Amino acid sequence: MSAQSYLSIGNVVKKFDQFTALNDISLTIEQGEFVCFLGPSGCGKTTLLRAIAGLELPTSGKIVQADKDITFLPPEQRDFGIVFQSYALFPNLTVADNISFALKEQGLSRQEVQAQLHKWLKIIDLPDSGNKYPSQLSGGQQQRVALARALVLQPGLLLLDEPLSALDAKVRTHLRSEIRRIQTELGITTIMVTHDQEEALSMADRIVVMNHGVIEQVGTPQEIYNHPASEFVARFVGSMNFIPQHHHILQSVTLPTIGQTAALRPENITLCHQQESNANIIACEFLGPIVRTTCYVDEELTLLVDLPSDHYSQLGLHIGSRVHVGFESDKIQLFMAEAA
Template identity: 50%
Template sequence: MSFLVLQNIKKSFGQTQVVKDFNMSIDKGEFVSFLGPSGCGKTTVLRMIAGFESPSDGTVTINGKNQNSLKTSQRNIGMVFQAYALFPNMNVFDNVAFGLKVAGMAKPDIESRVKDMLKLIHLEHLADRYPYQMSGGQQQRVALARALAPKPQVLLLDEPLSALDAKIRVSLREEIRQIQRQLGITTVFVTHDQEEALSISDRIVVMNAGRADQIGTPSDIYNRPATRFVASFVGTLNIIEAIVSDPAANTIRIGDNLVTLREPIAALKNGDTVSIALRPEAGSMSETAKCDTMLSGKVVSSHFLGSVIRTKLDVGGSQISFDMFNSPDAALPQPGELVSLRFMAHDLLLVRE
């Protein structure tokens, strides 16, 4: 059953509409990421859930209760910010205990709850330290514990990892996901990092210019992008312009190559231009590769990237990148070399606007 419902949400600042008719239902215990570039409206939606902003139109409902008229302090929301926002004059224990003291919890209960939270984030030994004595990753874990201490009904995280270095980001995002699963708390996570969203989410909302372009599982978002924006924003993707050859037979032409699509194109007509997408990892030059489709072209460039060899191929004027796993015996394709790229027809996606 839906626990957090955003219905017909709109938000304008002056004449500028930054969120446009946003709708979504989130189940209890679900981890949902809002993914998109800067300025797409994802943080504004988060702030409306938290009560920091009021919708220009629409309703925010949590556990069946309309939240629009409630202040932030009345919503039982836990919030973690990008900049940690810890109190510099308080040690770790007092930072985590702050919300509990404001709520009037008894001192023995506060001590017990804070100890539980510090154990949860593995920082029991740092209870007496101050924020300036801690690393960025440690501070963000304290901010997470502080947000969770009052047992909120929803946890909101606004780009909490973007200020950290890459290695700490990966370990902390895994820790956040583990804690979220352990507590079963409904969570909304805002990020512009597609790898973060793909790796830890139950579902992803890809936002573009104030709208949800697509809502789906990480697998759906990556493998079956619904729009050109989603296809280009999530992962690396080849967008290939093709000509419809035989709509009834779902056949298109890419350069000199005739290709049959799995997706029906009977609504189009012969000679129409269509955009086709292909993930770089879908193709192979190996003659033993499982395939039902081939594209022949000329190698433009080839780069050794450690675990991967990335090659760019010119196929009838379209440049297609594809990746091969490195092996000690692998030879880089040479510029000007004629090669065949092999893949399965179902790996080709018809891209809609």
């Protein structure tokens, strides 16, 4: 554990009867980091967050926050704020009362409460909404109030449990940058659980990819995307083409080990017009800056290819076009074939 580690999780196991939800998890998180736990449903990411919050106690292992062993402490003795997917605001209290509820419980004077409230309404960009009730706010606004309520006591750790998944796409994108702005401004150590890879890639300093109760990989968004440590990570984060080892499209590539699978990102494949065309375009999807093209190679292999939209137009491509599929061999990633 480095000198600056703020949160240290050591060999944590969590069992529910015969089911192992967390299998020997070890991880350290630095002061001020924004870390995403990313993975499919049932991978253990929410259980790990709940263990950090004291809402689930580990079967074994140790959790240390700011040099204090919190493994078995009740939630109220821990130093964190939490925001859930379902806002969880008091519907019968105004926005002001929702945010200042905890401050009043602390016995702060009326002036101090008002000063804090004014500050937080400004931070979440709702300066004139103090007298409104949650039902009068949009989902995105309610989630910002929940965020202010979680942060008003200035906890050392912010826990976010899928906070954006109930919101529509545009609001979600806006709130992503808002949460990141507030987190950076406050310098607060933050852990967010998400199953949305785009969310994790755009927000996190580091991503912890989980699967079946274990950590598959920990790294920066760039490391996770460009150098996935396993076939699972490669499949889960971004789009990836997997090419059987025997396929002749790989004849120019030396695969060092039998039993390896070759993989290529769609943006690392090129299309051009050549006499020896080896593929047909069977589908295309316009995505603004890129066109995602589905190519059928030699009547047996389907590849996704992402081309810049203007390049796609310049080549005059369309469904039914015959093209040559190419790639640079150094863009190929190799994985040991995983059991199905």
